[in-house]
Amino acid sequence: ALPYPGQLQKKQAHVQKLLGGFGPVRPILGMADPWHYRNKAVSTFAAGPGRSLRSGIYAQGTHKVVPVEACLLHHPALDEAIAAVRTAAAACRYEPFNEDTRTGLLRHVLVRHSRAAGEVLVCLVTATPELPGSRAFVAKLRQLCPQVSTVVQNINPRHSSAVLGSAEKILYGRGCIQDSLCGVRFQVSASSFYQVNPVQTELLYNQVIAAAALTGAETLLDAYCGVGTIGLSCAGRARHVLGVEVNRSAVQCAVQNARLNGIRNARFVCADAGKAMLDLAASGQRPDVVILDPPRAGSTPEFLTALDALAPRRAVYVSCEPATQRRDLEFLVQRGWHVEHIQPVDLFPHTEHVESIVQITRM
Structure with a gap:
């Protein structure tokens, strides 16, 4: 490089x-x-060895997920939150969504970090509205990553490369985090356009x-x-x-x-x-x-x-x-x-x- x-x-x-x-x-x-400047990251779920849950990014020009544990451009809080989501989701036995068979639940996780408040927003993107054991998932996630101040479920049933769907449920917290730029405070939700x-x-x-x-x-x-x-x-x-x-x-x-x-x-x-x-x-x-x-x-x-x-x-x-x-x-x-x-x-x-x-x- x-x-x-x-x-x-x-x-x-x-x-x-x-x-x-x-x-x-x-x-x-x-x-x-x-380095470590990005305040937003998206990780896509896929099945790993022995039915384990992994997440990462698509290999260029494909829909094959390459596992990512950490990225030098992410604020470290983002990678910590994504790892906690994987662990909590595996504990709840959530299955990754399979694009070919249209089965499974988890599509992506989108995470955002507030430099001003130190908060993390977690948005779990699912293929269907049902999220069994959502309270247990949130409790486990917050135990593993206390910086998470709000958890949102976004429902995206579409055949689309777009990460987010139009329907959303707040599972924990306010549904947004607050950050500031040039002394002005901004509410940042999962779908907000906000500089990274x-x-x-x-x-x-x-x-x-x-x-x-x-x-x-x-x-x-x-x-x-x-x-x-x-x-x-x-x-x-x-x-x-x-x-x-x-x-x-x-x-x-x-x-x-x-x-x-x-x-x-x-x-x-x-x-x-x-x-x-x-x-x-x-x-x-x-x-x-x-x-x-x-x-x-x-x-x-x-x-x-x-x-x-x-x-x-x-x-x-x-x-x-x-x-x-x-x-x-x-x-x-x-x-x-x-x-x-x-x-x-x-x-x-x-x-x-x-x-x-x-x-x-x-x-």
């Missing part, structure tokens, strides 16, 4: 090659300790806040806002925050997160971000700053046209895929926008991924 300084050089060169033509690329921000590297996420958000150049007087539009992590992190430095997100459950979480923190200058709406911006432009409302953090596929021509029509003083484009960000920046530069600077951030050490933050202004 490439040593970490070499990984950072490679990612810096990648961003420079893709985006350097638009403006200055600052040095990439890496991690001081690039909290140390680098705080660094990323602080760079976004700096690029937004907020003075406390601005109206900020947080497009693709998810559960509100970026917008709520900015709320203390803005006059008003409007978050727009097309996923209704994410919007509900954002509203709850604002309430949890007593943040009153943030509002969240469920809508297509491009359409919402066109509506704002048509009604003469113009935010001072737009932050956009689209999915890996990047933004859309409709959104970018709406951003151009809205004409904020500046925009901050956060991307997890610099190739699609390059395409979108070309669109904006052709319409008179100017790239002030590009800041790469290594959110996922020991992977190919790199994030980049671009500050753009109207010419």
Whole structure:
């Protein structure tokens, strides 16, 4: 494996090659300790030797489970919890689900860790709603791993590679854990979208806040806002925050997160971000700053046209895929926008991924 300084050089060169033509690329921000950073893990169950229960990850391009006892990227509490789940499940004689015969019970376990509170959430994904001896399972699990503060059963009967199904039962605790980013608290459930590297996420958000150049007087539009992590992190430095997100459950979480923190200058709406911006432009409302953090596929021509029509003083484009960000920046530069600077951030050490933050202004 490439040593970490070499990984950072490679990612810096990648961003420079893709985006350097638009403006200055600052040095990439890496991690001081690039190990054990993940606060979420998923392990898939399979039958081991002598009907034993094992869990791990799929071998690339297959559905063959490779057993995993520990991972250098996981927070150690995650591996401890997964091992405890295996032991407790074996004690309860739970069978792993077999995709070919459609028999058995256990499909996956999803675990999350809160850096702020030290809590662990365990979500056991089963093929059917019945979980015999669930109280005994929870008692054994918590005896083995006292950090587990909540246990949830997720029911996923579908023929699908998706880990989670839509139905859920709380077996123990609140059904969620609480974590904090940039001084803002967030409720995190099994299905919440929440960044998996909290140390680098705080660094990323602080760079976004700096690029937004907020003075406390601005109206900020947080497009693709998810559960509100970026917008709520900015709320203390803005006059008003409007978050727009097309996923209704994410919007509900954002509203709850604002309430949890007593943040009153943030509002969240469920809508297509491009359409919402066109509506704002048509009604003469113009935010001072737009932050956009689209999915890996990047933004859309409709959104970018709406951003151009809205004409904020500046925009901050956060991307997890610099190739699609390059395409979108070309669109904006052709319409008179100017790239002030590009800041790469290594959110996922020991992977190919790199994030980049671009500050753009109207010419």
